[in-house]
Amino acid sequence: xxxxxYLAAEAPQLVSLPPLTDTLGADWAxxxxxxxxxxxxxxxxxxxxxxxxxxxxxxGWGGDQFAVYHQPSTGExxxxxxxxxxxTADLEEFTAAFATFATNRTAAEPTTPHPTTVCWETxxxxxxxxxxxxxxxxxxxxxxxxxxxxxx
Numbered sequence: 001x002x003x004x005x006y007l008a009a010e011a012p013q014l015v016s017l018p019p020l021t022d023t024l025g026a027d028w029a030x031x032x033x034x035x036x037x038x039x040x041x042x043x044x045x046x047x048x049x050x051x052x053x054x055x056x057x058x059x060g061w062g063g064d065q066f067a068v069y070h071q072p073s074t075g076e077x078x079x080x081x082x083x084x085x086x087x088t089a090d091l092e093e094f095t096a097a098f099a100t101f102a103t104n105r106t107a108a109e110p111t112t113p114h115p116t117t118v119c120w121e122t123x124x125x126x127x128x129x130x131x132x133x134x135x136x137x138x139x140x141x142x143x144x145x146x147x148x149x150x151x152x
Contacts, residue, residue, distance in 0.1 A: 013063030015082045015135070020069055023149055024078065032068040036081060037061070048104040049097060057097030060090020079140040080150060088134070095131055098138070102127045117151045119144060 012035070021028055036044075042058035049057070066081040085091040099110065099118065106122040113119060119128040126147040130137040141147035 012061075013084045015063050015065040015084055017065050017067050017080055017082050017137075020067065020078065020080065020150060024069055024071075024146070027073060028069045028071045028078070030067060031070045032066075034066060036064050036066050036083075041083070045097060045101055048101045053097050053100070057094045060086045060093060062086045062090075074142075076142040076146075077140075078142070078146060078150070079138070081138040081140075082135055083138075084135050091131070091134060091136060094136060095129065098129050098136070102129065113148055114151060117148075119147060 017033075019030070021030065038058050038061035041061055041064070042054050045054035045057055062084040064081060064083040066079060069078040070076070083094070085094065102108075102118075102120040103110065106120040106125060106127060108120045108122050110118045110120055114130075116132050117128055117130045119126060121127075121144045124142050126139075126141045126144040128139040128141075128144075128147045128151055130139070130151050132152070137151075139147045139150050141150065
């Protein structure tokens with residue numbers, strides 16, 4: 001996607017997420033953990049944003065890690081995605097784009113339960129964006145209560 005980064009041997013930054021099983025409870029299981037990558041991040045955003053917004057919002061991707069948890073008894077799923085950015089401007093561009101993405105996805109107004117956290121909630125879906133120390137963390141959960149348990 002970025003030949004200049006490849007030629008400069010610019011490797012993605014490693015991102016780690018905390019284990020969530022203790023926070024969520026023993027009845028939740030980790031089902032997938034991996035790197036999403038810039039391409040899939042862009043495609044995720046393009047589900048609610050024009051390509052002209054999604055492409056530059058994902059272009060400053062510097063590395064990520066995601067984890068998906070499942071609760072078999074209810075069928076509920078939680079996703080946590082931590083992303084580091086190449087620059088502060090890239091982080092800010094993603095943050096603005098994600099706010100539009102989340103508003104479009106939930107048709108809800110944002111709330112700010114914590115100075116570094118913005119959330120959107122609708123029936124059976126809560127999206128929260130946490131911005132801390134040059135990294136964004138997206139939490140997707142079935143309820144705002146569950147999402148907020150996973151945020152600082």
